[in-house]
Amino acid sequence: MPLPPLPDTAVVLGAVVSTWREALERTGEALVASGAATEAYTQAMIDLVDEHGPYIVISPGLAFAHARPGPTVRRDGLAVVTLREPVVFGHPHNDPVSVVLGLAVAEVGAHLESIGEIANTFNDPTVTGRLAAASTPDEVRAILGVPA
Amino acid sequence: MKIVTICGAGIGSSGILKVNAEKALESLGLSAAVVAADVASVRAAADDANVILTSAEFVEAIGDTYAEVIVIRNHFDQGEITAAVDRALGEH
Numbered sequence: 001m002p003l004p005p006l007p008d009t010a011v012v013l014g015a016v017v018s019t020w021r022e023a024l025e026r027t028g029e030a031l032v033a034s035g036a037a038t039e040a041y042t043q044a045m046i047d048l049v050d051e052h053g054p055y056i057v058i059s060p061g062l063a064f065a066h067a068r069p070g071p072t073v074r075r076d077g078l079a080v081v082t083l084r085e086p087v088v089f090g091h092p093h094n095d096p097v098s099v100v101l102g103l104a105v106a107e108v109g110a111h112l113e114s115i116g117e118i119a120n121t122f123n124d125p126t127v128t129g130r131l132a133a134a135s136t137p138d139e140v141r142a143i144l145g146v147p148a
Numbered sequence: 149m150k151i152v153t154i155c156g157a158g159i160g161s162s163g164i165l166k167v168n169a170e171k172a173l174e175s176l177g178l179s180a181a182v183v184a185a186d187v188a189s190v191r192a193a194a195d196d197a198n199v200i201l202t203s204a205e206f207v208e209a210i211g212d213t214y215a216e217v218i219v220i221r222n223h224f225d226q227g228e229i230t231a232a233v234d235r236a237l238g239e240h
Contacts, residue, residue, distance in 0.1 A: 052156040052187065055203035058164060058223035066160040092204060093221045108159060115163035122224045123168070 002117035010034035027102040036077020054089035149180035158186030
């Protein structure tokens with residue numbers, strides 16, 4: 001199974017946030033709620049953007065939030081947070097963001113299969129918009145082809 | 149030939165670029181090693197690279213290099229990535 005499961009606890013639909021930082025906090029909370037990561041992982045995701053800028057907005061409307069593998073990750077996990085109102089990350093081309101895909105990976109190397117699956121899924125340019133419009137976790141899982 | 153993909157952690161967006169660069173090579177009938185790395189290790193990872201694929205945010209940190217540095221805007225746009233790889237490594 002290439003992508004980690006996506007339990008209901010890891011899905012937040014229509015989150016109300018006003019900054020990119022809050023969007024990443026909601027995503028980190030979802031990874032904590034599903035048991036994939038500790039709270040320190042949330043801060044690590046935010047730190048990466050503070051350090052390097054909004055590069056995690058890798059395609060129009062989508063932020064791919066993650067940090068490095070390590071002790072802040074409990075097990076591989078995925079989270080999806082959709083935003084009621086899109087927020088600006090400061091990216092020159094791909095703002096505003098309406099969907100945050102969170103990923104926690106326990107160890108380097110093993111994650112490449114998941115990354116490949118994410119690429120295969122999101123190379124379809126309709127996926128981000130469909131996720132943004134999803135109204136149930138089941139819908140999100142169907143779009144991504146992942147189990148609960 | 150060698151392509152290095154660069155991002156902040158070396159696992160996320162550079163991983164996406166690696167996967168899609170490998171697809172681009174296959175569709176173009178080209179062969180190259182593709183390595184994902186974080187920007188902190190770009191010196192070691194890319195000293196023998198022909199091409200670096202990355203986001204605009206890392207161009208300054210990558211600095212002087214013999215490799216051709218190409219900024220990818222949409223990491224999921226296979227057309228954009230294939231065109232970049234073709235421009236850099238294809239026979240013209």
